[in-house]
Amino acid sequence: MAILVYVENIEGKFKKSAFEVVSYAKAIANEQGTDVTALSIGNVADEELNKLAGFGASKILKVDQDQLNQFINKAYAAVIAAAAASEQADLIILSNSFSGKGLAPRLAAKLEAGLADGAMELPTFSGSDLQVKKTAFSNKAFATEVITATKKVIAVNPNSHEPVRDEASATIETLTPSLDAADLNIVIKDIVRATDKISLPEAEIVVSAGRGLKGPENWAIIEELAEVLGAATACSKPVSDAGWRPHSEHVGQTGIVVSPNLYIAIGISGAIQHLAGVSSSKTIVVINKDPEAPFFKVADYGIVGDALEIVPKLTAAIQAHKANS
């Protein structure tokens, strides 16, 4: 009984989360004495597919019918269910990405599988039950979910499992599932993606700013800092509400949840709703002119002072550090 993992690509290139989920599945497979089969849907070259072997997939299924070149959750759920049946896989793993959130529940409902969404650690097994820790209450808490159903789906939070290289020799097989026209009655008309930007949910470093920046005209210093760090930019809710930054950058309880290695909060007070979206960051740096700002209580490092002065200096210091190392 292999473990099936569904991997996402963007225009033929795997997302970072693809390697994360293969690696996650491989860690389980090693413990369970089984193998990992990776399923890729869409037009992906064999050379790219072979990269999955580097993280432990020993069989790679590719589905590249033209009708499936774009993500349609209804059709993709049907394809993954078909692959699970042909592989006799009872455990299916995918990423809890934006697309994954629309896909995993459909797949689980189709299979009557138990679904653990937002998994943040490897599962443990007892008998036929699987236990896994996941986020709950908008990241204000964690829950241990026990899946008792025979079929199990785990949607792994982006950035919660570091991909580990584990060379396997893989075979690539083409799967040609029969498609139901009713599953394909969605037309993707347009995709707008800022390709020069690092995707916020997947970013390892996030530079985030709040109302303390005073206005959109001051964001250049935030973007410069992000640039030298190779970071994604984010903001607090009032900043996107005011139209200073796009909604897609708003992090927090009602925005995007991030868990980067480094979160730098600049001119953000640290309201509970904001913290909910960022508290699982590994290291938090806070820059705020008010020494009493609540954000300092949950930070690892803090600097008190005017962001407009400190941020350019920090950018310069990081540049100098990178030049010397």
Added chain:
Amino acid sequence: MRILVCISHVPDTTSKITFNSDHTEFNQSGVQFIINPYDEIALSRAVELVEGTDGTVTVINVGDASTEPTIRKALAAGATDAVRIDAAPRDAWFVAKQIAQYASEQSFDLILTGRESIDFNGSQVAALVGELLNIPSVSIVKKFDIQDRDITIEREIEGGKEVLSTQLPVILGTAEGVAEPRIPNMRGIMSARTKPLQVLPAVDVPTLSTISKYESPAPRGQVAMVDDVEQLVNLLHTKAKVL
């Protein structure tokens, strides 16, 4: 057009989340409950869509009697009528089965949920119900427009957006951007008292998973305050090892 809006009753966003002593249940004492903020957005858009037409907006909640004040608030914000499925919501699968059962006996053109509930927040219900009813579902919708039976939807993707189109009926999980929440006015509040609220029994649902325990995040260590950026860079490099 007949629209169904799924509303969940959740702890206010400022609530401190604590658990009972054996960590198996959320501690509700002193917690104020509200309509899930995303569901408020969905409801607001639904009311906007039927305004000035003979369309209706039904709200549905799966919950025990304690959720009725939340349901009345949804009626005050402009819903036509309400349904409560009388059961404590066990998980998203249980909720989705109840909603799908009710919706399958009716014929809604459009079903809306929030992108996620801020308590259990699995962002599961829209896609689960979509699969159970065998209709398209789109999660994390930022905007949508309807022309006759055609619907154009903008959904969030990493670093951007995707625009797609399909035909009604569909189910959407809505996020910010779809509409602004409505503040109920006095007339709304008065009329909400007399709008129909039907209570229906729950259907049996097999258990697929359970929650064995909840935990609060471990507190972070003491913050290290630094005086200058060179010192910060040094610490991030040598101690935190993130640079």
